[in-house]
Amino acid sequence: MLCSLTEKQKQQIAHPFPKNGQDPHGKMIGHGKFKYKVDAHWGKLDPQQYPIENCHAMVIDAQGRIFMITDNTQNNILVYSQQGELLDAFGTLFPGGHALKIVKEGEQEFLYVVDSGWIVNRHWDGHSKEQWDSPTNNVIPQAGFIAKMTLDGKLVYTIGHPQTYGAYTPEQPFRPTDIAIAPNGDLYVTDGYGSDFLLHFDKHGRYIKHWGGHDNSDTNYNLHNTHGIEVDLRDANNPTLIVSSRFEQCLKVFSLQGEYLSKISASGAYIGGPVFKGELFYAPVCWSHIDERNADDSGFISIFDQSNKIVANLGAPQPVYIEGELQPMQTDWQIFNHVHCICVDQDDNLYVGQWNSSNSYPMKLIKQN
Template sequence: MMPAKQTHTQHALPLNGQDPHGKIIGHGKFTYKVDAHWGKLNPEKYPIENCHGFAMDAEGRIFMITDNTSNNILVYSQQGKLLDAFGSSFPGGHALKIVQEGEQEFLYVVDCGWIVNRHWDGHSIDKEDSPFNKVIPQSGFVAKMTLDGKLVYTIGHPQTYGVYTPEQPFRPTDIAIAPNGDLYITDGYGSDYLLHYDKQGRYLNHWGGHDNTDPNYNLHNTHGIEIDLRDEQKPCLMVSSRFEQCLKVFSLNGKYIDKINANGAYIGGPVFKEGLFYAPVCWSHINEHNADNTGFISIFDKNNTLIANLGATQPEYINGQLQPMQSTEDVFNHVHCICVDQDDNLYVGQWNASQSYPIKLIKV
């Protein structure tokens, strides 16, 4: 099973047919109450396919990207009230980030290139190389926008400036913005490079891919990325190599620094809050493959040590080695994105989860 290519139209049934609303998960100071009804909307008016990415603006509003072009972006209050809905240009809407530039905030939206096939044969959902599959790939792109949806510019296929050849796929999955405005884009569903641009979207550098002589530079399904600013003197990049079940740390100019093991977890990009970071896990590694409906959330400390899992076996290190982990709770299908508010509550979006709206985990 290829996690980067599973179609966005297969729907998991609710786990055990049970609503997890009100359930308590986690342990110790990382204990939460599940509000499974937090983001629910009228699906006829505000349909979604998957909850793919979150970002919070300076006012505390929560922006969410979906891959339904009826309303690509939904804006919630922290109480779950819908404040805005807009966007119809992102059939592969997959990630978003908000950045402050002077007095104004801007929204970066990542479209990974997957689209609903108008030639669908009515039943194929797994035959990704078929012209009749329900979801098919095209090239993706990144858009910079104002918070009310006005387009500023787009970044398209790297063949246009000679970095990729035309046959290399470009299907980006996430973006990170450095303090100086530089952009770092993961091509996690395409050619698995990490591409570096300046704030005007001009290409600077790239690294990654699969076939490096030094495997530390290999990236496999490089799904998520963020800037680690916990050491202000040495900011760095933390990027998921999801099919290697790890996160890799690089300098801002692409030098390999470290690998963070996530043994048993197909882990996404980090979300930093104070000294910690939170990471979504789409699948657990069970019976030698990424098992459906086995997602969870991992929490790491300031030393990048895994200290808690929500919805999974608790982390255990033996002789410094993290032991395999897997899902244990009937709460999550496939955790795809996380947002953390000022009170350490978590907002959770899922892929392939019966078109479910985001949920809130209230810190206990």
Template sequence: MTLGLEKTVTKNDALRAGWVLPKSKRDPHGMIVGQGSFKYRVDAHWGRVDRAKIPVENCHGLAIDSKGRVVMMTDEPRNNIVIYSRDGKVLDTFSTHMPGGHSVKIVNENGEDFMYLVDSGWIRNRLWDGHSTEAWDSPFNRVVAQSGFIAKLDMAGRLIFSIGHPQTYGAYRPDQPFRPTDIAISDKGDMYVTDGYGSDYLLQYDSQGRYIRHWGGHDNIDANYNLSNTHGIGIDKRTNTPELIVSSRGAQCLKRFTLSGEYLGTIDANGAYIGGPIFKGEHFYAPVCWSHIDGKNQDDSGFISVFDKDNRVVANIGGTPPEYVNGVLQPMQTTWDVFNHCHGLCVDDDGNLYVGQWNANQSYPMKLERL
């Protein structure tokens, strides 16, 4: 890879120097990425459209409906939902009035698809000072936080119900922030919501949105129940007893719980600030937003991890090959040449991946074609 200057920079050069290549210099289109039986050809142009007609800020969530369409959730209120055909043609767009649009899950209920959407509470600031972009506690930063919410809609975008701040039903104190990040729906319709930008609890609701319980947070006597920036969640149905797999992104791991909240175990993701699982057959995929390098989460260092039926990493797409020494996963990190920050992810029936990114120069989703 090059910096556009006379010097050629290898991955090791970049890691040693702490360099991050400019986004404008990256064009992974046509590259082959991954390891072993998980190799893909990158189609970086798959989701590109006219920015003037269909703008995006961050491509936060992706899901596939029963018709095989790829549904993308963005935090651009003019078109929170963008629906693609499998060949990358836009079929529909509409607003759901979610300035913090963050996650989408699609469930077929009695033959009809429904969208479950999550707004994380982050909004563009109308009082922005014009230059602050990471002053998160400033009232003049480019984005500021408010309370988020969850909503169930039909596929035409009509609202069925919404769920707001847990203080309204006594589960949170008024001073506890609620900024949810992801949702999973069980076979009986229970909803499990990660409050990853708020108070780091995992909340359970029934199919009608009625509160059941919550657990997690930061200050449990048993630290196994603690969650840190719990960013994603999925229901693991690979065995006869379904369980939850929940990201504790700040702790570089995923945690396993029963559907009623009992801790079952931790899945190491050493070096990876990892999101929630997307299941396909005996494996699951998880987006990684940052690699842990030089003691911090480095910008533009995302990749995708693939886990087997034993919850061991078997491939890192856009990352270094996984290695276990005496059963211990060694630190994983980016190869610097494909992604910025992996966030939204879905997989089709042919094993192709569709990837959306946060903070990636307003890029559209790309397709990774399984080889």
């Protein structure tokens, strides 16, 4: 174990919260059988030694350790115990660190890291934070990549710009956002900050095909800011892909061969990819759609049942369906800034990381029986 802060030390480290600076530690959130107690101090570390920019992804390995990636290159990957102790820290090569997945091959687990291509701008003007195409913005884009690694950080291989294997032309941007691994080891990568395609590779990282983008005659195949992806194994005989089309405020379901199957509405929620646990899946919402825009500090978590219907929202008003249609939400957010990642442990506790939340560390939501 590298370090473990006492409760007094945790209290001494500043932590920003969206609602008038109020600390939600100990607050109860949720609805029905989905109620949680907020441990807002769970992931706090010394920001001088373990700084973060954004908490972009969290996954759990077979030992129950929680891996988190940030886009701070002092140590991109932090490894926590479920009690919030830091067990390991490594990685300095992912300035756009954005997604993690763990897969077991034989007796060994491997870590897939997705770098979305955003880097801190050394020519930043000191205040610009939203004009992504400005040379003086605080972050600027470059090409992204995918890395396969061992759990202790040794590189196995990388997948780079699709122009190198003939899938893209050089002028098409590649800034991937997430990855999913099928039962046969095939990889599916969303290019959500680049050209919005979904790319399919075999387990060795060799390109097979891609689909999506913006200009399909059948608009069901279009993807807009496709931010997250996972393989849905709830029907063992018919695995599918659930893919977020975040700026369409929905999730789209495809076959593993790329055939469009259906759409899951998120009605006003800029939703990320699913995290499965049993028959449920959990999805992070970065923003809510208010006054014709994605509103700041309006993130929350949606929980979907086996029929892909929302059964609870955490940190936001509860879902309302009228004649089977999900209704837009009212403006009432309680806890979060912009939820970007979730992982679920063996006891159904949730670990939550956020984007653009003043460098805040992840928190834990403790399931109540």
